[in-house]
Amino acid sequence: MDTFSSLMHGFSVALTPLNLLWSLIGVTLGTAVGVLPGIGPALTVALLLPVTFNLDPTGSMIMFAGIYYGGMYGGSTTSILINTPGESATIVTALEGNKMARAGRGAAALATAAVGSFVAGTVGTVALTFLAPTMVKVALSFGPAEYFALMVLAFVAVTAVLGQSVLKGAAALGVGLALGLIGIDMQSGQARFTFGVPELLDGIDVVVVAVGLFAVGETMFMAVRHRFETEQMEAIKGSLWMSREDWKRSWKPWFRGSAIGFPLGALPAGGAEIGTFLSYLTEKKLSKKPEEFGNGAIEGVAGPEAANNASAAGTLVPLLSLGLPTTATAAILIAAFQQFGLNPGPQLFATQPDLVWGLIASLYIGNFMLLVLNLPLVGMWVRLLVIPKPLLYAGIMVFATLGTYTLNNSVVDLVLLYGIGVLGFFLRVIDVPLAPAVIGLILGPMAEQQFRRALSISQGDGSVFFTHPLSLCLLLLAAALLIGPPLWRLIRGRPEPKHAFHGED
Amino acid sequence: MPQAQVRRWEASFGVKVLSIGGAIAIGISSLPETAVVQAVGPKVFPLLIAAAMMAVGLAIVIRSMVMKNADAAEIPAMDVPPFLMVSGGLLAQIVLMEHAGFIIASTILFLATARAFGSRSLRRDIIVALVLSVAAYAGFTAGLGLTLPAGPFTDVF
Numbered sequence: 001m002d003t004f005s006s007l008m009h010g011f012s013v014a015l016t017p018l019n020l021l022w023s024l025i026g027v028t029l030g031t032a033v034g035v036l037p038g039i040g041p042a043l044t045v046a047l048l049l050p051v052t053f054n055l056d057p058t059g060s061m062i063m064f065a066g067i068y069y070g071g072m073y074g075g076s077t078t079s080i081l082i083n084t085p086g087e088s089a090t091i092v093t094a095l096e097g098n099k100m101a102r103a104g105r106g107a108a109a110l111a112t113a114a115v116g117s118f119v120a121g122t123v124g125t126v127a128l129t130f131l132a133p134t135m136v137k138v139a140l141s142f143g144p145a146e147y148f149a150l151m152v153l154a155f156v157a158v159t160a161v162l163g164q165s166v167l168k169g170a171a172a173l174g175v176g177l178a179l180g181l182i183g184i185d186m187q188s189g190q191a192r193f194t195f196g197v198p199e200l201l202d203g204i205d206v207v208v209v210a211v212g213l214f215a216v217g218e219t220m221f222m223a224v225r226h227r228f229e230t231e232q233m234e235a236i237k238g239s240l241w242m243s244r245e246d247w248k249r250s251w252k253p254w255f256r257g258s259a260i261g262f263p264l265g266a267l268p269a270g271g272a273e274i275g276t277f278l279s280y281l282t283e284k285k286l287s288k289k290p291e292e293f294g295n296g297a298i299e300g301v302a303g304p305e306a307a308n309n310a311s312a313a314g315t316l317v318p319l320l321s322l323g324l325p326t327t328a329t330a331a332i333l334i335a336a337f338q339q340f341g342l343n344p345g346p347q348l349f350a351t352q353p354d355l356v357w358g359l360i361a362s363l364y365i366g367n368f369m370l371l372v373l374n375l376p377l378v379g380m381w382v383r384l385l386v387i388p389k390p391l392l393y394a395g396i397m398v399f400a401t402l403g404t405y406t407l408n409n410s411v412v413d414l415v416l417l418y419g420i421g422v423l424g425f426f427l428r429v430i431d432v433p434l435a436p437a438v439i440g441l442i443l444g445p446m447a448e449q450q451f452r453r454a455l456s457i458s459q460g461d462g463s464v465f466f467t468h469p470l471s472l473c474l475l476l477l478a479a480a481l482l483i484g485p486p487l488w489r490l491i492r493g494r495p496e497p498k499h500a501f502h503g504e505d
Numbered sequence: 506m507p508q509a510q511v512r513r514w515e516a517s518f519g520v521k522v523l524s525i526g527g528a529i530a531i532g533i534s535s536l537p538e539t540a541v542v543q544a545v546g547p548k549v550f551p552l553l554i555a556a557a558m559m560a561v562g563l564a565i566v567i568r569s570m571v572m573k574n575a576d577a578a579e580i581p582a583m584d585v586p587p588f589l590m591v592s593g594g595l596l597a598q599i600v601l602m603e604h605a606g607f608i609i610a611s612t613i614l615f616l617a618t619a620r621a622f623g624s625r626s627l628r629r630d631i632i633v634a635l636v637l638s639v640a641a642y643a644g645f646t647a648g649l650g651l652t653l654p655a656g657p658f659t660d661v662f
Contacts, residue, residue: 054650167565171522174558178529181554185547192547193532216595223587223621390624391633394615397591398634401598401614402607402641406651411602418595425588429580430514448550455545 003133010357014062014365022059023362026066027073027369034074035381036392037082038222040090041312042328042438043214044071046207047399049336050406057340058355062362064336068329069121069366072312073374076113076305077381081106081234090308092276096293096300101234103296111242112298113305114374116254120306121367123258124265124313128320129360131266132349135321139346142322144453145464149474151447154326156478157267158436160485168432175423176440179204186445187452199412206335206442208404210328212417213434215400217424219393226389233385236378250302253283257306264307265314265326279307313363320344320356323446328438335442511580515569523562530555587621594618606656611638 013019029051033044048067052060079090080097093113100109142150159169182193183203194200222229242250260282261275283299284290293300318324323345325331337344342352349356374381387395404417427434458464466472533551594617601610615634616627624630645651 050645050651051649167561167568170561171518171558171565174522174526174554174561177554178525178558181529181533181551188547190536190547192536192551193529216591219618220588220591223591223618224583224585225581226587226622227584228582388624390619390622390630393622394618394624394630394634395637397594397618398611398615398637398641401595401611402645402653405602405607405653406645409652411599414595414599414602418592418599421595422592426518429583430518432518444554451550452545460545 003130006133006353006357007129007361009353010359010361011364013058013354013358014361019059019062019358019362020365022055022063023066023366024369026063027070027366027373028066030067030070031074031370031374031381032070032384033067034071035077035384036074036387036396037078037385038218038393039396040075040214040329041068041071042210042332042435044074045329045332045336046210047215047403049207049332049339050403052336053339053406057342057352058358060336060340061355061359064333065359065362066366066369068312068333069309069363069370071329072309073114073117073370074381076117076308077110077378078385080109080113080301081236081382081385082231090276090305091273092280092304093301093308095280096297097305098234099294099296100298100301101236101296105296105298106234106236108242108246108298109296109301110236110378111375112246112250112302114371114378115242116250116257116302116306117309118367118371119251119254120258120261120308120310121313121370122364123255124262124310125360125363125367127262127266127310128313128316128363131317132321132360135317136346136349139322142470143468144450144457145468145471146474147322148447148450148454149465149468149471149478150322150324151443151450153474153478153481154324154443155440155447156481158326158439160481165431166482166486168430169436172427172432172434173436173440175427176209176437177444179209179420179437180441180444186449197412199408199410203445204416204441205407205413206331206438207407208413208416209420209441210332210438211400211404212420213424213427213437214328215396216417216421217428217434219397219400220421220425221428222389222393236382246298249298253279253299253303254306256282256286257303257308258310260303261307261310262314265311266317267314267326275307275311276304279303316363320348320359321346323348325439325442328435331438331442512569512572514580515572516566519562519565519567519569521562522565523559526555526558526560526562529558587623590617590621594621603654604656607653608635608638608642609656610654611641 014023029048030044033039033047034041039047045064045067052063055063075090076093076097079094080101083094083098097109097113100106155173159173160166180203182200184191184201191201257279260279264275264278280300280303283297283303284293287293287297287299289297315327315330318326319330319333323334323343325334334344342348342355401414401417404413405411407413424434454464455462465475529551533548533555536548594614597617598610598614601613612631612634615637616630619630642653646653
């Protein structure tokens with residue numbers, strides 16, 4: 001089946017009344033939870049996981065697609081109206097968007113974010129539709145050595161790219177990898193680091209880790225800080241419809257943002273941060289009124305918001321075609337697949353075409369629903385922002401523990417949640433990025449499996465990672481990412497002119 | 506925030522990362538050997554992680570010693586009591602969940618967290634907590650078909 005007819009088949013799955021309903025519930029819940037301050041897309045998906053426990057796999061995945069896009073969408077509303085973005089990728093949106101809201105142009109900022117999200121989501125989903133099958137063909141030629149090298153690249157990318165300090169990112173990744181070791185070793189059947197607790201034999205659920213770090217740790221952090229923070233909610237002012245000039249200034253950034261965001265999301269390089277930031281810099285450079293940047297330039301909302309959403313679609317390329325999660329949100333989506341015994345990857349396209357293409361088709365539908373729902377309903381979402389903080393965080397804690405408990409109906413998970421929450425709190429205090437820990441937890445066991453497979457095929461010969469050309473390339477790329485930036489700073493930092501090693505600056 | 510304190514936090518973080526690495530190495534080395542012959546056993550990968558963590562931890566410690574002012578992350582101002590209150594709420598829930606049931610355990614967690622954020626209206630909090638946990642209980646058990654501990658309200662739902 002070629003891509004187009006597969007997609008049409010996907011639409012025939014996604015457009016059944018029941019699946020449309022799941023999609024609608026997904027985007028609505030996703031937006032509602034995503035709007036809540038302090039809740040980013042990763043936590044939105046993790047908290048809403050129990051809602052899908054008893055659905056069939058296809059319906060559940062369709063609902064997840066809606067939750068994923070809805071959560072992204074809700075986050076941008078929050079960062080425009082309150083200056084507390086739920087995740088780092090919307091920091092840039094908050095930069096200009098919040099300034100616009102303060103200047104009484106909040107409605108225009110929300111509108112350009114909404115339409116921009118739709119444009120970028122659609123562009124990104126189209127690109128995903130055609131890129132994913134190609135990637136599947138590439139992925140089928142991958143052996144264990146290539147997979148392992150790809151995962152090493154992903155490890156390096158999430159640590160080197162996220163957050164300011166590579167060392168702190170690496171430490172967070174290490175914590176995730178260490179937690180991933182807990183449980184039965186699949187190949188030898190030996191229990192590792194289970195300390196005699198039978199509940200630990202299955203390993204620590206990624207949902208427990210994500211909710212612990214992003215909900216419990218974050219709540220503790222906000223609690224100890226609440227006396228020192230004052231935040232102000234901006235009322236939506238101005239017409240919800242963008243003026244002619246707003247449209248004129250927005251449409252190019254939407255497309256440029258999509259073009260920047262998608263490839264960066266699709267590369268196994270983790271996160272939308274770089275994309276949104278690059279888009280912001282691009283728009284600032286291209287703007288005829290650069291002096292407006294920092295004071296509420298609409299291009300500075302339109303571009304990064306588009307980049308953020310296109311990158312969310314891009315993230316699904318390695319997730320669906322390689323089974324490789326490159327963001328914390330993607331790591332939880334993997335968990336959503338695994339609860340049905342499904343493993344994303346090239347085989348899934350062959351064995352579960354209904355599910356994969358229904359999911360992709362539902363991304364188009366969910367994206368459209370979000371546009372139709374959210375422009376008129378934005379006033380309702382905004383009401384969620386005025387929930388008093390004590391009630392908001394108390395509610396988050398109740399749902400965090402509820403979601404965790406329902407995973408296995410076990411108090412052991414609540415104990416783990418508490419421990420990981422305290423850990424997340426301390427990491428947050430010293431400004432360690434949390435996403436690498438979540439990614440490490442889910443990718444670590446996969447990497448180990450591929451590592452051991454590759455070595456058992458080569459009969460213990462470790463050179464296998466360097467003799468396969470593709471594997472070597474990926475590892476070299478990882479090494480370049482790791483030592484490139486500090487080396488670059490070292491070279492650039494040197495004032496001597498005789499070092500004729502100038503970049504194009 | 507005095508510079509010395511930031512350095513202490515960073516150094517102690519580095520030491521912790523280093524010791525987790527060490528603990529993994531020791532823990533995995535004490536595993537009994539497997540009978541199954543494998544090219545790579547269950548110890549190799551954990552040892553790699555342990556080595557990496559020890560290296561990263563050491564690097565963080567060294568950096569905290571040579572760190573310049575500009576590189577130091579700020580340690581934000583914090584109050585301790587709210588942390589204890591949220592902790593207390595969570596621990597109470599762990600203890601009470603299967604004995605007193607979800608509704609009571611969650612109501613206590615809710616009240617503790619709301620207190621931690623400086624809420625002064627106990628009556629409002631109790632009403633919201635009860636409405637929320639009863640609604641969540643009904644929604645998740647009757648609506649979604651999941652099981653939650655009922656506690657004393659076994660016959661109500």
